[in-house]
Amino acid sequence: MSVALVTGGGGGIGAAICARLAALGHAVVVADLDLDAAERVAKEVGGTAVRTDVADPADNAAMVAHAVAAHGSLDVVVLAAGIQSDVPPDPGIDPARYRRALGVNLDGVVFGVDAALPALPAGGQVVVVASLAALGPEQANPVYALTKAAAVAYVRAMSTPLAPRGVRINAVCPGFTDTPFLGITARLLRKQKMPLLSPDEVAAAVETVVTGSGTGEAWALVPGRPAQRYEFPDLPVGLHADGTEIVLKPFMSAK
Numbered sequence: 001m002s003v004a005l006v007t008g009g010g011g012g013i014g015a016a017i018c019a020r021l022a023a024l025g026h027a028v029v030v031a032d033l034d035l036d037a038a039e040r041v042a043k044e045v046g047g048t049a050v051r052t053d054v055a056d057p058a059d060n061a062a063m064v065a066h067a068v069a070a071h072g073s074l075d076v077v078v079l080a081a082g083i084q085s086d087v088p089p090d091p092g093i094d095p096a097r098y099r100r101a102l103g104v105n106l107d108g109v110v111f112g113v114d115a116a117l118p119a120l121p122a123g124g125q126v127v128v129v130a131s132l133a134a135l136g137p138e139q140a141n142p143v144y145a146l147t148k149a150a151a152v153a154y155v156r157a158m159s160t161p162l163a164p165r166g167v168r169i170n171a172v173c174p175g176f177t178d179t180p181f182l183g184i185t186a187r188l189l190r191k192q193k194m195p196l197l198s199p200d201e202v203a204a205a206v207e208t209v210v211t212g213s214g215t216g217e218a219w220a221l222v223p224g225r226p227a228q229r230y231e232f233p234d235l236p237v238g239l240h241a242d243g244t245e246i247v248l249k250p251f252m253s254a255k
């Protein structure tokens with residue numbers, strides 16, 4: 001049986017991903033800072049729970065060890081744990097809040113991938129839940145955008161060294177999603193008649209990626225449309241002697 005591990009699986013989008021993956025037939029490990037929440041979701045999906053602070057490398061190693069000990073293998077890793085940065089764009093940055101945002105949203109991805117790789121077989125994969133904020137200007141929350149853009153850059157860069165091992169890595173970039181994460185912003189968005197994604201719509205996008213075949217991709221998701229692979233432009237890096245462009249193409253591009 002395929003085994004899936006979901007960080008941030010105790011709530012919001014992560015919990016919906018746990019339910020989707022369980023319905024697809026995966027045994028599910030629910031990893032979350034909030035152990036009670038993780039245990040509740042694990043009970044619902046017939047999986048197991050492990051308390052994990054994704055900002056901590058030792059916790060990442062322990063969650064992978066738990067998956068292998070409890071279920072015998074690890075095939076799919078979804079890194080969904082994340083927090084609002086709570087770092088406003090005004091001067092006077094709070095270093096502790098800044099470090100915590102990077103710790104959860106960025107270290108949580110790098111340490112999560114690093115811990116999972118030794119356990120992932122050929123055919124295994126990682127999906128990172130980034131954000132639409134990674135792909136476009138996010139005015140209210142620049143530090144959050146920074147963490148998510150860096151996570152997408154990491155996914156794209158890691159796809160090349162992981163390819164020879166047969167391990168895929170992709171990102172899903174949802175827009176505003178109706179979870180506790182949004183806090184009071186949810187009310188403001190509703191007032192502005194801004195449609196919100198449901199956590200299950202994000203989980204459906206994760207299913208699209210998990211059941212697909214690409215790697216190094218970022219999938220954008222907005223209300224009212226299926227997830228779409230985001231097309232990064234070719235990157236000109238210089239000129240050949242004959243004056244034609246040298247272009248870096250995304251690895252294994254479907255173009």
Ligand SMILES: NC(=O)c1ccc[n+]([C@@H]2O[C@H](COP(=O)([O-])OP(=O)(O)OC[C@H]3O[C@@H](n4cnc5c(N)ncnc54)[C@H](O)[C@@H]3O)[C@@H](O)[C@H]2O)c1
Pocket residue numbers: 007008009010011012013014031032033034037052053054055080081082083084104129130131132173174175176177178179180181182
């Ligand atoms: N809700 C949105 O509008 C939205 C949009 C785009 C992307 N995202 C991203 O989706 C992911 C999930 O967000 P959500 O809306 O479900 O949030 P949420 O707050 O509803 O749930 C987040 C879950 O992560 C857990 N968590 C928080 N810090 C953790 C840590 N250090 N280690 C382990 N678990 C931790 C929480 O306990 C919670 O169960 C995040 O990465 C977020 O950045 C959210």
